[in-house]
Amino acid sequence: MKNLESRTKKLLLLGAAAALIVLAGGVGLGQVLAIMSAAPEVDREYSALETTVVYSRDGELLAGIYEEDRTYVELERIPQQLQDAFIAVEDRNFYSHPGVDPRAIARALYANLRHGEIVEGGSTITQQLARNLYLDAERTMTRKLKEIRIALDLEQSFTKDEILEMYLNHIYLGSGAYGVQAASQRYFDKDVEELRLDEMAVLAALPRAPNYYSPLNNPEATEARRDIVLQRMEQTGYLSEDLARRTAGTPLETVDPEQETRAWYFVDHVRRKLLELFDEDEVFGEGLVVHTTLDIEAQAVAEEAFAEAVETGRIPNSENEDGDPQPQYAQVFLDVHTGAVRSMVGGRGDDEFNRAELALRHPGSAFKSFIYAAALSEGRFPGTVVNDIPRVADHESVANDDGPVVWPRNFDDQYRGLVNYRRALSRSINTAAVEVLRDIGIETARRHIAGYEFSSLTENDGVEDHYAFALGGLERGVSPLEMAAAYGAFAAGGVPPEPFAIEKVTDGEGRVLYRAPPREEPSGEELYERYIRRGVAPGYIEDFQVEPALSRENAFLMSDMLRTVVEQGTGIGARLEVPVAGKTGTSDDNADAWFVGYTQDMVMTVWIGEDASQPMQYTVNTSDIEITGVHASLIWGDIMRQLVDSDSDAGEAFERPPRVQNVSIDLFTGRPPGAHSAVAVDELMIDDEPDPIPIEIAIHMPAYLTLRRYLAGIPEHRPEPISEVELDPPRIDAVVFEPILPVYPIDRGQERQYLGSPEGPFGPVPLGPAEIELGGTEELKTADGEVFEGVYVIDRYEPVQAINPATGLPVGLPPGLSVN
Known part of the structure; x- marks a missing residue:
């Protein structure tokens, strides 16, 4: 009987609504009923x-x-005054009508006829819900008829409270917010339960014209409409006159929309x-x-550090042709042990391109660490010696038709002769990194680097004779995120952490x-x-x-070498009160600046660069500056100093595996010191056995080889141990076509030190300190066609290498002598 009464009531309402529309629009009753019957069926399960x-x-x-910013909240969480506000202004008879209010429809029809167009809908809350759930926003008689039919069906399928709950969660309230909870967060940064009465009235003011009345778009119109809502609440008995009046005078306060996404x-x-x-x-x-995994504090510190760097001019502030700020920057901060991403900065401006994850950039010298790690995995150790001298290129990638080309070159065109891995990495010496790669072989290095799981390396990275691979010369580049993970392998005992968020x-x-x-x-x-x-x-x-990617022991050796980079080398800007290891990187033409560093628990990448991959050369306050990896290391240090507590576990040194031992070595051979070793230093290696790699391969230095054999094989010519004498380094002009070793000028009458005897088969070998000018002739060019000029700097007690008369470069062998 109840269902029959409900069905009868529904038919009567349909008939009444149809009759009103027939009278108003002059359409046939049959046509009206046909349109209504074509309305979508109501789904008994609400979803949005x-x-x-x-x-x-x-x-x-x-x-x-x-897609629609909506957070569903149940009706009991929605304050009663907020419910009242919507009912008062949108549908005062909500709890008494059956979904359609014939009086409201008649009132709307009258207004529409008077204006000759649809200017008022007369829709109840149920009808608005019907339209939002099932229909489009087109203002036509057909849509209105379907809306009525669906509204009546909704009333038959759901209770009044359920309909109100659906409506308050579904309705569009401007500025991209759907439902009262999303709108509350968008405009006031509050949950709906925390709203004040004036803020509730603002939300209820929005359905009439959401974008127009949005407090972010038109605050004066919002206040006027809010006051109308409060007046309607008073008229319907939901508020006292005094409360409505006092609330209407409340200043409108909203949150900054720019802060909505952290x-x-x-x-x-x-x-x-x-x-x-x-x-x-x-x-x-x-x-x-x-x-x-995001750490709010770490994120805020990183963002503030970059903002301060821009404000102080450490990062210049210019624009590209599109008006985007340049240079850009990126930062990634990972937990070494888990790979959890603790903070991420992807750039600045409005382009929304996440450079931390998606930008592939050339890593420059920051890639050298993986070359040295590959060498350690092949049996080398931090004391292994290489020869830092400029060489004439012997491969096509840097060939020049104008004559001999010097490649690679060091960034300052200073060349230091015999250096060990530790010093070469800390000074970021290009020639040494290439010599290391020549020693172990490109294929070996490429196979080792595959263990760090770079996703952007191509088959062209590390092909035969691609020695620029040692200097970060990659076809596509690497991302800051993957660089952080790769360096994390050194801190995590050799296993790269897999980043996850x-x-x-x-x-x-x-x-x-x-x-x-x-x-x-x-x-x-x-x-x-x-x-x-x-x-x-x-x-x-x-x-x-x-x-x-590498053994636990070699990971520790790499960390110890990279600590030297921070404590004594190019990464000094990242020094903290706790042990830090890391490496700077500057790509060709200063297009990219990197610092990747870590403690025993955290690893972080900082990158700076122009989106167009062009030199970062600027004028700031009348001064010309060039951004390098040093700038990146300074910002890295600014961030980490605020995050690392020197009294916490982060202040502990990297854990040293038992097999890593202290050894004493000759600084210029990397071998155990002998009776005539000029300088002996402490170094680390796995176990206590010297590097089994022959010195011939390790340093590519035939003159010193010959000297070593001479000293070992002809006891009667062994000189006495060297005594320490303070010498000022003289400047010596290299004579391209005459060898330097037979003639060595003595400055101001000081006694010059030699290794070897004049009566020996090879004559004496002079020792440093000294500085020798290299190049300066048209016959010797750089890869970009300029005349090569450099300085060969010899440390105290270091053997001075011969100058090749054909190139004017050190070769390490007196003319006419054989290495056999």
Whole structure:
């Protein structure tokens, strides 16, 4: 009987509404009923697109990811005054009409006829919901008829409270916000339960014209419409006259819309990762709850450090042709042990390109670390000696038709002769890095570097004779994110941490949909607690026996060498009160500036560069500056000093494996010191056996080889041990076509030191200190066609190498002598 009464009531209402429309529009009753019967069927299960919300590791809201920004809230969470406000201004008879209000329709029809067009809808809250759920916004009689039919069906399918709940969650409220919770966050940065009365009235003011009345677009119109809402609430008995009047005088206060998304680049990174895990419809419409790895403090510190660098001029502030600020910058901060991304900065400006993840840039000298790591893996150690001298290029990649080309060159065109790995890396010596690569072979280096899992390397990186590979000369480049992970291998005992940003994802009810795989094989207890007990299968099936990029011992040796870079070399701007290891990098023509550094727990990349990959040369306050890796290291240090507590575990040194031993070596041979070793130094190596690699291969220095053999084989000509004499380094002009060794001028009558005896078969070899000018003739050019000029700087007690009369460059062998 009740269903019959309901059906009869519905038919009567349909008839009344149809009659009004027939009278107003002159259409046939049959046509009206046909249109109504074609309306979509009401779905008994309400669903709407919901915003995926992203939280930091500390539970702070970062942003929403959505097609429609909506967060569903149940009616009991929505304040009663907010419900009253919407009812008062949108549908005062909501709880008494059956979905359609004939009096409102008649009033609207009269207004429309008077104006000759549709100017008033007369829609109830139920009709507005019907339109938003099932119809478009076109103002036609056909749509209005369907709206009426759907509204009546909704009233038959849901209670009044359910309809109001759906409406308050579904309605568009301007500035991209759907529903009262999203609008509350968008305009006031509050949950809906925290709204004041004046703020509730603002939300209720919006449905009439959401974008026009948005407080972000038209605050004066918003205030006027808000006051109308308060007046209607008083007229309908929801507010006293005094309260309505006092509330109407409240100044309108909204949040800065620019602050609505925190850590934008990180959230963008999370969005891409979510789309790898879930369907697009799930990410943009099912209200996922995403718990991430972001550290709010670390993110804020990084952003502030870059902002301060721009303000102080450390990073210049210019623009490209499109008006985008240049140079750009990026930063990534990872947990060394887990790979968790703690902060990410992807640039500045409005272009939304995430350079931390997506930009592929040439790493310059920051790539040298992997060449040295490859050499350590082949049996070398930090004391292995290479020859830092300029050479005439012998491969096509830098060939020049105008004559001999000097390549590689050091950035300052100073060449230091015999240097060990530690010094070569700390000074970022280009010639030494190329010699290391020549020694171990390009194929060996390429195979080793594959262990760091760079995704952007191509088959052209590390081809035969591609010695620029040692200097970061890559076809495509690498990203700041992957550089951080690769350096993390040195801090993490040889295994590169796999970066991840999402800890877990749940649905709105808290059910776990995804959990990040553990970084190491979980115990049975952990598997039970995290997965089995909750009825969730682990989101991974993998072997935890991860292949390291290098051994634990060699990872420590690399960290110790890279500590020297920070403490004594090019990375000194990154020094902290705790042990830090890292490397600067500056690509060709200063197009990219890097610093990648780490403590025992954290690794961070800082990159600076022009989007167009052009030289970073600027004029700031009338001074010309050129951005290099040193600038990146200074910003790295600014960030880390605020994040690292010297009293915490982060202040501890890198853990030294038991097999790494202290040894004493000859500075200029890398071998155990002998009776005539000029300088002996302490160094580290695995176990206590000297490097088994022959010195001939290790340093490419035939003159010193010959000298060593001479000293070992002709005892009667061994000189006495060298006594220390203070000498000022003389300047010696290199005579291209005459050898330097037989004649060595003595400055101001000081006694010059020699190694060897004049009566020996090879004559005496002079020792440093000295400085010899190189090049300066038209016969010797650089790769860009300029005349090569450099200085050969010889340390105290270091053997002086001969000058090749054909090139004017050191070759290490007196003319006419054989290395056999």
